[in-house]
Amino acid sequence: MLARSSLRASRALGATKTSATRTATRNASTQSSSESAGSWKNAALASSSTALAIGSVAWYYYQYGRPMHAMTPAEEGLHATQYPWEHEKFTKTFDHAALRRGFQVYREVCASCHSLSRIPYRSLVGNFMTVDEAKALAEENEYDTEPNDEGEIEKRPGKLSDYIPAPYKNDEAARAANNGALPPDLSLMVKARHGGCNYIFSLLTGYPDEPPAGAVVQSGLNFNPYFPGTGIAMARVLYDGLVEYEDGTPATTSQMAKDVVEFLNWSAEPEMDDRKRMGWKVIAVGSVLFAISVWVKRYKWANIKTRKMLYNNPYAQQNATKHPGSVHRR
Amino acid sequence: MAGVLSGIYSTFVRRNYVFLSTIFVGAFATQIAFNTGANAIWDSINRGRQWKDIKHKYMEAEDDE
Numbered sequence: 001m002l003a004r005s006s007l008r009a010s011r012a013l014g015a016t017k018t019s020a021t022r023t024a025t026r027n028a029s030t031q032s033s034s035e036s037a038g039s040w041k042n043a044a045l046a047s048s049s050t051a052l053a054i055g056s057v058a059w060y061y062y063q064y065g066r067p068m069h070a071m072t073p074a075e076e077g078l079h080a081t082q083y084p085w086e087h088e089k090f091t092k093t094f095d096h097a098a099l100r101r102g103f104q105v106y107r108e109v110c111a112s113c114h115s116l117s118r119i120p121y122r123s124l125v126g127n128f129m130t131v132d133e134a135k136a137l138a139e140e141n142e143y144d145t146e147p148n149d150e151g152e153i154e155k156r157p158g159k160l161s162d163y164i165p166a167p168y169k170n171d172e173a174a175r176a177a178n179n180g181a182l183p184p185d186l187s188l189m190v191k192a193r194h195g196g197c198n199y200i201f202s203l204l205t206g207y208p209d210e211p212p213a214g215a216v217v218q219s220g221l222n223f224n225p226y227f228p229g230t231g232i233a234m235a236r237v238l239y240d241g242l243v244e245y246e247d248g249t250p251a252t253t254s255q256m257a258k259d260v261v262e263f264l265n266w267s268a269e270p271e272m273d274d275r276k277r278m279g280w281k282v283i284a285v286g287s288v289l290f291a292i293s294v295w296v297k298r299y300k301w302a303n304i305k306t307r308k309m310l311y312n313n314p315y316a317q318q319n320a321t322k323h324p325g326s327v328h329r330r
Numbered sequence: 331m332a333g334v335l336s337g338i339y340s341t342f343v344r345r346n347y348v349f350l351s352t353i354f355v356g357a358f359a360t361q362i363a364f365n366t367g368a369n370a371i372w373d374s375i376n377r378g379r380q381w382k383d384i385k386h387k388y389m390e391a392e393d394d395e
Contacts, residue, residue: 096381277372
């Protein structure tokens with residue numbers, strides 16, 4: 001069998017060889033006459049059409065293939081530097097001492113322009129303030145009461161259940177006080193901007209002493225390379241020593257920026273600590289259950305996986321029984 | 331081994347009400363043990379970062395006043 005198939009293969013090889021030589025000889029005889037006359041024309045035609053093909057592909061790519069940007073790099077803003085935030089690690093909670101410092105920065109600096117409308121005083125308790133501190137803080141502000149018997153709305157001191165008050169009555173008042181620019185609410189700011197913590201930190205610390213040569217800064221705006229468009233209505237607000245931390249941490253610009261950014265991350269994701277801890281528990285329990293389910297599957301399938309299939313050819317058996325001597329006879 | 335197994339069987343499994351209570355009590359015990367252990371690991375990874383680690387500073391300060 002093997003000998004026969006190899007014989008066939010070599011015969012096929014021989015056939016192709018003979019046909020190849022035959023065509024070669026035929027071509028040689030037909031081409032020889034016109035070869036010298038048409039050669040430079042052929043070459044010119046071939047190279048010009050190749051050049052045309054390459055050129056049109058290049059032109060097409062230049063026209064339509066390049067990445068498109070609706071905005072110039074200045075309009076996009078500088079990409080924020082990646083910082084190794086400790087609280088962004090999968091196994092780390094917020095540093096609650098930093099949250100306390102950051103809240104102090106928010107209260108003493110940012111709160112005069114930015115609201116923090118999603119944070120009630122009660123959520124400060126047990127995160128970075130004691131009950132008494134938070135109560136005292138709430139009582140510093142006045143809130144409207146429910147209408148009394150005469151339908152008058154009076155003022156009462158704040159309670160733990162009240163939300164941190166906004167600096168302006170409404171957006172129009174905020175715009176009017178800030179040159180027409182609205183200081184956005186900071187509660188969810190970390191989630192609301194690309195780059196999150198990195199962006200806000202870069203923004204707060206990224207004001208150069210003066211704008212670079214050639215940069216156009218509209219009046220009323222400040223140059224900040226990280227802000228899309230580079231002209232931001234918020235001036236630099238953090239300067240070394242602006243606040244005095246009660247725990248003695250030196251209040252440098254970057255320290256304050258880091259603390260307030262971590263605080264804003266907390267205000268955007270107050271559930272983060274619990275979420276991470278819960279996530280690890282789910283992974284732990286889930287992997288045990290997964291291991292058990294793998295074991296159960298193998299246990300249930302053990303019989304099926306280890307059985308052997310035997311095929312007894314009934315025809316051969318029949319013959320073997322009918323003519324016991326037949327195999328030996330041949 | 332067989333003695334231990336049949337011992338377990340006759341104590342916990344043979345009477346249904348005992349079997350059921352074993353499962354319920356066991357589930358609660360396992361959950362409490364798991365949570366306590368997991369939280370202990372978590373708190374040791376995050377030592378000094380959480381409010382419960384730093385609140386004594388501010389609680390004591392109030393007592394002084």
